[in-house]
Amino acid sequence: MIWITIEHILRVLIAGLAGAIIGYERSSRQKEAGIRTHFIVAVGSSLMMIISKYGFTDMGNWSNVSLDPSRVASQIVSGVGFLGAGTIFMNKQKVKGLTTAAGIWATAGVGMGIGAGMYTxxxxxxxxxxxxxxxxxxxRKPLVATRVPHRLTVRIVNHKQAIPSILDALDQHQIHVFSLHSEIEKSLPDAKESVPSYLLLQASIQLNTTIKPKDLVPLLQSLPDVQMVKIDE
Incomplete structure (x- = not known):
């Protein structure tokens, strides 16, 4: 019995490793779903496949019970489809995330196959x-994982001048901007009186090897109309 359990655990581990390999390629291209997501999808699919195949063996001799070993496993395909749909979005009239969504779906299939004992x-x-x-x-780029992007938040006034200044400063230091988002903040959270509207500028950036977060903060704070700078991973 213990050897059977060890084999099942081995199947889950191999499935997780396979999922991590697929996720590594996605992570290296800064996609929405990376190593952790693909690892969990593969592990979960493998586990559910094992349960579907072996989890009800103790009920096999029950005369009033009819078992279908594929019933639990069949729900994985449709269930993972909803997870993959969450990675698909529209950007400038173009659909993004289809390959990642398909990869998640295929990773579930890999996990199911390994969970069923079909290692090869x-x-x-x-x-x-x-x-x-x-x-x-x-x-096409080398299959090397890039550094984790940082989340940059800047509170500014007079955004017509401040935003170009911030983007120019980032460009001068060869800091790549993946995404940019802004929203109006009518008042500061700790303000006791009415204050002018501020703009919160949020960006996903990739720092190079010559500049660190602690160096970027004072650099941006020195720009005109910049009220606050925050960098998170």
């Missing part, structure tokens, strides 16, 4: 997915 098939499909995602990508 699951590992082979993992390598196939990674090779195709890398080889067919529009911008």
């Amino acid at each position: 098939l699951g590992i082979g499909v993992t390598l196939l997915i990674v090779v195709v995602q890398f080889a067919m990508h529009r911008h």
